[in-house]
Amino acid sequence: MNSVKISPSILSADFSRLGSEIQSLEKAKADLIHIDVMDGHFVPNITIGPEVISKLRKYTSLPFDVHLMISPVHKFIKNFADAGADIITIHPEATDNLIESIKEIKSYNKKVGISLNPETSTEKVLPVLNLIDLVLIMSVNPGFGGQKFIQNTLEKVKILRKEIDLKKLKVQIEIDGGINFENAKLAINAGVDILVSGTTIFKENDGNLKKNIQILKTG
Ligand code: DX5
Ligand code: ZN
Numbered sequence: 470m471n472s473v474k475i476s477p478s479i480l481s482a483d484f485s486r487l488g489s490e491i492q493s494l495e496k497a498k499a500d501l502i503h504i505d506v507m508d509g510h511f512v513p514n515i516t517i518g519p520e521v522i523s524k525l526r527k528y529t530s531l532p533f534d535v536h537l538m539i540s541p542v543h544k545f546i547k548n549f550a551d552a553g554a555d556i557i558t559i560h561p562e563a564t565d566n567l568i569e570s571i572k573e574i575k576s577y578n579k580k581v582g583i584s585l586n587p588e589t590s591t592e593k594v595l596p597v598l599n600l601i602d603l604v605l606i607m608s609v610n611p612g613f614g615g616q617k618f619i620q621n622t623l624e625k626v627k628i629l630r631k632e633i634d635l636k637k638l639k640v641q642i643e644i645d646g647g648i649n650f651e652n653a654k655l656a657i658n659a660g661v662d663i664l665v666s667g668t669t670i671f672k673e674n675d676g677n678l679k680k681n682i683q684i685l686k687t688g
Pocket of ligand 2 (some may be wrong): 504
């Protein structure tokens with residue numbers, strides 16, 4: 470059993486020095502960098518865009534796990550691919566044609582993620598599981614860090630874990646939102662491959678990134 474990977478969300482980082490924060494995360498043994506892109510339309514918050522991501526690219530060789538909470542999303546996929554995203558995750562509600570948007574992401578040789586909000590059923594992603602690389606289960610309603618974990622989202626992890634294992638697919642399950650040292654164990658036991666965490670990694674143990682990543686990793 471591979472150990473769970475950690476994708477720290479830089480939404481909780483110091484936005485005045487994101488480059489050095491990303492370097493610190495790499496030194497602290499993060500596996501990926503989770504970048505939350507918000508447009509103030511799909512979610513009630515605004516963060517960063519492709520220009521900033523392209524400037525951050527030179528600070529690490531870790532994969533950029535880019536979570537697009539923007540709508541409409543299709544026409545911006547190229548911008549994020551060109552900016553240096555490695556995984557481009559979109560919400561099915563943000564595109565008129567999910568298959569076309571999946572193809573668009575693949576056309577730039579990027580990994581494809583589909584994100585399910587707490588209210589969005591696994592039915593939205595089951596038909597395209599064979600086409601994608603990652604399912605991002607939202608365990609909070611998207612838009613802000615520091616929210617409370619919604620435990621029943623673990624049921625979706627279990628459904629997807631069963632389906633992926635049954636069909637021997639290479640899709641990874643990532644969970645995002647309110648992850649802390651207690652519920653990380655529940656998520657790992659439910660079958661996630663990647664944990665996203667912002668607040669817990671940046672705030673716990675006086676912001677000891679390495680220690681917090683290690684605690685999450687060992688579950
Ligand atoms: C919320 C974002 C999450 C969030 C996680 O919309 O998608 O990635 O930043 O932050 P915490 O771990 O603080 O809930
Ligand atoms: Zn996210």
